Amino acid sequence: PAAAAGVLDVLVVGAGAAGVGVALMLVQTFGLDESRVLLLERGGSVGETFRRWPAEMRFISPSFNQQGWTSSFDLNSVAHGTSPAYSLHTEHPSGAQYADYLDALARAAKLHVRTSTEVVAVRAKGAKGKPPLFSVEVRPSSAGGPAAAAEELRARYVVWAAGEFQYPSDCSGGVAGAELCLHNSRVRSWATLPGDDFVLIGGYESGADAAINLAKAGKAGFSPRPRLLAPLRVLRVERAPEGGFSVVAAWKAAEQLQSPGPLRTPLAGGAGGGTDGASTAAGAQGSELVMHTAQPPVLCTGFEGSVAAAADHLFKLADASDVEGSGCLAGAPVLTDDDESTKVPGVFLAGSLVRHGELSFCFIYKFRQRFGIVANAICRGLGRDTRAAVEECRKQNMYLDDLKCCEGTCGEAC
Numbered sequence: 001p002a003a004a005a006g007v008l009d010v011l012v013v014g015a016g017a018a019g020v021g022v023a024l025m026l027v028q029t030f031g032l033d034e035s036r037v038l039l040l041e042r043g044g045s046v047g048e049t050f051r052r053w054p055a056e057m058r059f060i061s062p063s064f065n066q067q068g069w070t071s072s073f074d075l076n077s078v079a080h081g082t083s084p085a086y087s088l089h090t091e092h093p094s095g096a097q098y099a100d101y102l103d104a105l106a107r108a109a110k111l112h113v114r115t116s117t118e119v120v121a122v123r124a125k126g127a128k129g130k131p132p133l134f135s136v137e138v139r140p141s142s143a144g145g146p147a148a149a150a151e152e153l154r155a156r157y158v159v160w161a162a163g164e165f166q167y168p169s170d171c172s173g174g175v176a177g178a179e180l181c182l183h184n185s186r187v188r189s190w191a192t193l194p195g196d197d198f199v200l201i202g203g204y205e206s207g208a209d210a211a212i213n214l215a216k217a218g219k220a221g222f223s224p225r226p227r228l229l230a231p232l233r234v235l236r237v238e239r240a241p242e243g244g245f246s247v248v249a250a251w252k253a254a255e256q257l258q259s260p261g262p263l264r265t266p267l268a269g270g271a272g273g274g275t276d277g278a279s280t281a282a283g284a285q286g287s288e289l290v291m292h293t294a295q296p297p298v299l300c301t302g303f304e305g306s307v308a309a310a311a312d313h314l315f316k317l318a319d320a321s322d323v324e325g326s327g328c329l330a331g332a333p334v335l336t337d338d339d340e341s342t343k344v345p346g347v348f349l350a351g352s353l354v355r356h357g358e359l360s361f362c363f364i365y366k367f368r369q370r371f372g373i374v375a376n377a378i379c380r381g382l383g384r385d386t387r388a389a390v391e392e393c394r395k396q397n398m399y400l401d402d403l404k405c406c407e408g409t410c411g412e413a414c
Helices: 017-029 084-088 095-108 205-216 306-310 364-381 387-395
Strands: 007-013 037-040 112-114 117-124 134-140 151-160 232-239 245-251 288-293 347-349
Touching: 007 017, 017 037, 017 095, 017 364, 017 387, 084 095, 151 364, 347 364, 364 387
Parallel strands: 007 037, 007 151, 037 112, 151 347
Antiparallel strands: 117 134, 134 151, 232 245, 245 288
C-alpha cells in the first residue's frame, strides 16, 4: 500500500551494531526503500558507542572470515557477506575500528542516518484496530547552549536499538557514594588515567578488562598481577579524612562454586589473593573491610541500559511478579516472540537487551539472528510478502525462531 505522506515506514533509535544491522536487514533483504527507514543516533557518528570505548578495549569474541567454508560467518558481523576481520585485518577489533566497519556498511547501503539527534519522546498515535503510527519527538543532542526546538517525526514502526554502553549504572547500582566514583565506560584510556593505585568495584567482564589493561599499562597497584578480594559487597564509598577515598565493603558468605570442568582452572590464590599470588583468608561473614585509594574508585558494575533509563514507557520490565522475572530476565523488557513490546504494539527491540526466558542475546552473533524476526513482523505489518526474504535469512543463519537449540548453552551461562 502507498505510504502516507511524511510518514516513515520504520524509525530505528540508535546507529550502532543493532541499529545498523536491523536497518540493513529491512533494506537489503526485505526490500524496504532506504529513504523510508531512518536511523537516529544521539552521538556524532555511526557507531558512536564504540568510539567511546577505552582505547585498550577489544572485542572478546574473535573475528574470523570463515564464510564460504563453514555454515556460519564472522561472529562480529551484523550483516551476511561482511566481515570485520576481512575489512579491518584484525581478530579482536578496537571500538574505533568496529565503528569504522559499521560506518562503511551504512555508507555502502546508503542508509538514511541522522546523527547528533536525541529522541525526546515516542508516542503511539494509531487508532485501535488500525496499523501502528508513532509520533517521535527529537532535538539536536549537541552539548551546551540553549535547548534547540523539538521536531516531530512520524513512523509506522519503531525499533529501539539504543543499547547499553551510553547508559551506565553509575548511580543506580545500590552503592552509596557512587557519585564519587568513575564508571569504566567514562575512561578514555587506562594507560593515561592519572595515578597508579585504584580500587575496581565489580569483577565481571568490565572489571576483568579494567584490571588487565591497568596491569598492561604498568600501573603499580596492578603489575605484575592485580589483587582480588572476594566475595565482598561494597556498602559505600566515602571521602577519606586524610585525602583520597575509602571503600567500605562487607564479606559475604563463601560461594559454593560449580565444578569448573575440564577447560576451566580456578584462579590461583583464591579469595584475597595478593599481587604475589599469596592466599589471604576471607573475613567472617558480615565483617567489614575498608580499602583506601588516592584515586576515585572505578565502578565496573555494568549498565542500566537504554530501555530502563529512557524507554520504560515503551516496554514492560520483568519483575518478581512475572513467572520468569529472575535470572537473565530480571528487569529485562518483556517481549513477544517477534521481539515486539507487550506494552506498546509496533515498538520492537533489537540488540543486546533482548531476552527470552533464560536466554540472553548478549553478543552480536546472538542478537543478529533476531534481525530477520523483527524485519519479517514489520514488513508483514506493512502488507509485504516476506516469504522469499525469510527463506534467504534462513539460508544465512539469520533467522533464529526456534530457541530450543540455545537452551543448553545460553541458559546455563545465565
